[in-house]
Amino acid sequence: MQNKWLVSVVWVAVATLISVNVAAKEYLVQDQTQFADAVSSLQPGDIVTLADGIWSDFEIDFVAKGTVEAPITLQAQTPGKVLLTGQSNLQLAGEYLIVSGLYFTRGYSPSNAVIEFRHSKTHLANYSRVTNTVIESYNNSEKFSGGNWVALYGQYNRFDHNALLGKRTSGVTMAVRLNSKESQANYHRIDHNYFGERPILGSNGGETLRVGTSHYSLSNSFTMIENNYFDRCNGEVEIISNKSGANTIQNNVFFESRGTLTLRHGNGNIVQNNVFFGNGVEHTGGIRVINGDQTIRNNYLEGVTGYRFGSGMTIMNGVPNSKINRYHQVDNAKITHNSFINLDHIHFAAGSDAERTAAPINSLFSRNLIAHNNNTDGISVFDDLSGITFKDNVVHGADELTIDNGFASKTIDLVRAENGLLYPQDPALASYGASTQLQPTTKQDTGPSWYTKPELSVAFSSGKTHTVSSTPKALYKALTAAQSGDVLQLTQGHYTVSRPLAIDKVITIKGTKGVTVSFERKSLFVLEDGGSLALSHLTISGVDAPDSAGNTMIRNTRQPTIHTYRLSMDHVVVKDLDINHSFHVFDSGYRAFADEITITNSQFSNITGDILRLNKEQDDLGIYNAEYVTLAGNEFSHIQGTLMNVYRGGTDESTFGPHVFVHNNSITNVGMGKRNKSKAVLTLHGVQVTKIEGNRFVDSPVIVINHTVGEPKTLVADNQFSGMSAPVIQELYATGPVTATLVNNTFTLNSTSTK
């Protein structure tokens, strides 16, 4: 038995090798003890094979020394059939090691990383490779102590054909570390990986790939990042955060990813032959240039919508004599032969302010092709551009050129070529924009061949419909039996719900005319981690709720959650949440984060608490509770609390949200209760995009909007305010006038409501 797993194989040395034949061994190991035994005596050429099955709580220490001719391999018996679950991780250290075919799932790493190319601070991996491996949704339940998934140390390592998806905690998905000389000038190669969906984090720390840190950013890294596919990497404003020198980022595809490839620190990087497909998705970005000697050539960007630092192309202003962690001046940037197609924004000298006064110098912008359906060049200029030479760029039919010299406006007919990209039909324009030789990396080209890349999120109403009657417990039982994506269709009747309904999947609950719901506990719905809820065509009353303060119709679990969630209400009537004081409609949990909260065509009346409480992150770290909040076409009346309180504190600029849209609502006598400490009808603090349009506000306190950082966009337009004063909008950090736009609002001091 002892030796049964030790299979001796004769390793045939390749004839060209200098070494004599070595009897390499293959160990098929069944458990952690056998693995440790095998690893303790590994020789060049040996292979350790993990038996197919579930390996739980397995911290793999793969420490060995192979040779260039005879590397040492750690592999799955069948690629993808070795599951590392629970609290597992991998550290490799030594030389010429290969790891292949592992699948990290259903758990999280107990340490700082899932895969680390080192065993200790000084014992690193060199000339080693991790391939054919997956890390899927391998998350700690503590959202903001997530660590990195992959940490590359040492030199000459390769990370290829892996898939990393579903990171929901803070910490970069993959980091190249340069924190000692042994990890600098590393010549790593990161290629053919599938960087799959990374949901919006709602904070800094959601980068997908970071190379270096500001501290070591003047060191050259020589890392090659090529042929990877970045699929909806939406964590934060930076998809790739390059913070070191002499890296090459090429032939990658960025698909509908919110954020940019940012050359944040370090000089002499090359960004070429990359393709960005924004497909019109909000906040999709391109390339952001900072520092010296950066080359940006032959990239193709299409349908990219981002603005400001998240634009399709952003050339930043620097800080004179910048500290290492601020903004070094753009010097000797070469931006040539790029195609900018339906790119909404190109920003030159972006971020120009009292600190960032150093405009780009010695730079070239040439042979680029700009074509936008809206006959615009999309260019904005924020400072002196005399340091950039503009030469031989063409723009499709722009009504007006933003920059006079170096751009020619022409009518350019574009046709889609076999490679899926658009090129000018006119052969005379062939030398502008990206090359026809570009071959975009496909999703299929990346990740392990054994792995079917899953969709992580389930859409509402994508599953089966179950008809539910109003008999006691029927709703509860149907909910328990339902699958994510299913619809519970309630038949006519009154539903008295006697226990809080835990929503731990994606569920739609639909009523019809004559469906009424009341509940006997402090909450009707509790959103658990992984749950999302859509309600429609229901009337919900608070009359049967307990006579105690602080009831809440819908709330998140009290535990922190890591899955983003969605909450939607359409054609819902909510009334009589007034049995006691502070009876709220929705209360966010601490460390809960909504992708979207959407309330449409609904009516709310006689409520003693607040409608939406989205102010649970009071630590002022730029963390908040919801990315998109929309109220449209609703009626709110006689609400003692506030319509909403959205809070994003601090000065961090790593997120695009929150976004708040309040359209075409009727809001009467909302926020006048003595327990509404905000004394506001709604309070938005640190919201990045606000649109309050076409509403009728009557007999309610003021709107309060606090602008923090990030040049927030606020529009308050076409509203009627009766018996109320004008919105109070303040700049908490920026000096100068308030940047909000207030237009076409009408104010009548006397109330017009009938009380």
Ligand code: CA
């Ligand atoms: Ca960041």
